[in-house]
Amino acid sequence: MNSIYGITMQELEMYFTSKNEGKYKATQVFEWLYKKRVESFDDMKNISKKTKEDLKNDFSIEPLEIITIKKDVDVSKYLFKLSDNQKIEAVLMYHDYGNSLCISTQVGCNMGCHFCESGRLKKVRNLDTSEMVRQILMVEKHEKIRISHIVLMGIGEPFDNYDNVISFIDIINTPKGIDIGSRHITVSTSGIIPKIEQFMNYEKQVNLAISLHAPNNKIRSSIMEINKAYKIEELIKVIKKYIEKTNRRVTFEYIMLKDVNDSIECALELSNLLKGINCYVNLIPYNETSHIQYKKSSKEQILKFYDVLKKNNINVTIRREFGSKVNAACGQLRANYEEE
Ligand code: SAH
Ligand code: SF4
Numbered sequence: 001m002n003s004i005y006g007i008t009m010q011e012l013e014m015y016f017t018s019k020n021e022g023k024y025k026a027t028q029v030f031e032w033l034y035k036k037r038v039e040s041f042d043d044m045k046n047i048s049k050k051t052k053e054d055l056k057n058d059f060s061i062e063p064l065e066i067i068t069i070k071k072d073v074d075v076s077k078y079l080f081k082l083s084d085n086q087k088i089e090a091v092l093m094y095h096d097y098g099n100s101l102c103i104s105t106q107v108g109c110n111m112g113c114h115f116c117e118s119g120r121l122k123k124v125r126n127l128d129t130s131e132m133v134r135q136i137l138m139v140e141k142h143e144k145i146r147i148s149h150i151v152l153m154g155i156g157e158p159f160d161n162y163d164n165v166i167s168f169i170d171i172i173n174t175p176k177g178i179d180i181g182s183r184h185i186t187v188s189t190s191g192i193i194p195k196i197e198q199f200m201n202y203e204k205q206v207n208l209a210i211s212l213h214a215p216n217n218k219i220r221s222s223i224m225e226i227n228k229a230y231k232i233e234e235l236i237k238v239i240k241k242y243i244e245k246t247n248r249r250v251t252f253e254y255i256m257l258k259d260v261n262d263s264i265e266c267a268l269e270l271s272n273l274l275k276g277i278n279c280y281v282n283l284i285p286y287n288e289t290s291h292i293q294y295k296k297s298s299k300e301q302i303l304k305f306y307d308v309l310k311k312n313n314i315n316v317t318i319r320r321e322f323g324s325k326v327n328a329a330c331g332q333l334r335a336n337y338e339e340e
Contacts, residue, residue, distance in 0.1 A: 004033065004059040005137070006130030008170045009177065015058075025051060030176040037141070039063065064134045066142065078139055082107070082131060086124055088155055090135040098148030098184075103135045105165055106156025111190045112225035113211075115257060115286065115294045118155040126161040132168040136178060150180055153188045153209070159195035169206060182206050188253065193230045193238050200242045209251040209282075210239060214261050215269035223260065236273065243278050250277070255284045256297035256305065267305045271312035280315035287321075 007015070012026035025047070032044040040061060041052045065081040076092045088104040107124040109116070140147055150172065152158040158165045169185060172178040186207040189196065199208065212235075214220035220227040239250055252274065256262045274281065283306060286296040297305075302318060309316040 001058070001060045003128070003130035003134070004029075004055070004061050005133040005171075006128050006164075006167065007059070008167050009174050010170075019054065021051065027176050029055070030174065034174075034177045034179075037137070064131065064138050066138060069142070076139075076143065078135070078142075080135065080138065082127075088127065088131070088135075090139060090154055092139055092143065092147070095149075099143075099145055100149035100151060101136060101139055101147045102151045102153045103132055104154035104156050105132060105152055105158045105161050109156050110160065111157045113190065113213075114223050114225075115255060115292055117289055117291065120291060121155075123156070123160070126164060127156070129164045129167040129171065132164070133171055133178075136172065148180070149184045149186075151186045151188065151209075153186070157190055157192070158187050159189045159192040159199070162195055162198065166202065169204060173204060186251070190224060190226045191230055191235045192226070193234055196238050196242055200245045205246075205248065207251065208242065208248070209253055210235070211255075212252040213255050213257075215266050215273050219261050219266070223257070232273075236277075239279075240277060250279045252279055252281045253284055254281055255286050256302050257286050258295040258297045258301070260294065262297040262301050262305055264304060264308060267308035268312075271309055271314055274314055275312070280317065281309060283316065283318045285319065285321050 009026055009030055012029060013023040016023055016025045028047060029044065032038050032047070038044060041047075041055045044052060047055075062083070067079045067081050067087065069079075070077045074094050078090045078092070080088050080090070082088065086107040088107060090104060091102040093100045093102070104127060106126050108121040109118040110123040111119055113119045136147055136150070152165065165187065169182070169187075172180045173182050173185065182204040183206075185204075186209055187199070188209040188211060190211045196208070211224075212220075212232075213223060214227075214232070217227060217232050220232055242248075243250060254261070254270070270281070283302055285302065286294060288294070288296055306316055306318055
């Protein structure tokens, strides 16, 4: 049975229309679910008995099960169990501008980036829309907070689960729903070009981040399998088109891997590659994992790299390191849990 948490407002309106009932009921149900946060159809007080029975017959309303939570000062990491016993994770980060939740979009990932735990575990299946929505609800309930920002940077490649991701964004962005502003939502992709093309026609002003991680094909192909299918020059071309079409600035993520992509030459090459593009670069200190041989760049090297980009007029920031003690990088908590 479909979970009610995976149904968009428009779909719920269609559901009621098909039963010859008023569309306004969809708004009422959304408010019960996302404003008042009831967890059973019986608690939806202004909904008629018959409608409640219909909803119960047609939809489930189960929460996700929390397996463990690991906490550090500025981060809490949640491991969830899904109804088929698969495990996914979400990471809550406290920023001065609000609370941001990094959610998973798939169980595992097929993109096969060599430095990534999620890739090591391979894709088992896509998450359905409700499994993404429920990560937010569970964390908000448990922490007794509201989340202001969502990043799709947990386990999985969002653009390999495109339709469910778009429904997810619709649900959380609906004013009658969780009501997270589109500019507070960021989708991160390893660079699936046809989906970036599709995404530039999406009407919502959602942020796009690209996992670039290298300034040329040689290095990028040596760490990211996807670069063998979609070359860096093609990726840059589609990003330029995206910016022209949407007028939005793009973020390039760049993981700093010791002796792989962190040299001064790489910084110069990256500056040339991105010259004139309305973007900013986020340098990410690599989170080392016990299963993978890559090492993180030293602080000094990251600063040198940063300086070269700055001098070349590239907007650049160094990502604050969150929760390395709680294995906060993509897929790490799950990977370590499997071993315990
Ligand atoms: N699949 C998408 C989104 C999930 S990964 C993507 O690749 O963009 C989110 C980000 O975490 C990516 O930039 C990814 O390269 C990065 N990442 C993966 N493993 C990491 C690690 N061990 N340390 C730091 N960042 C990591
Ligand atoms: Fe998948 Fe992103 Fe990890 Fe690459 S970095 S394997 S695309 S989750």
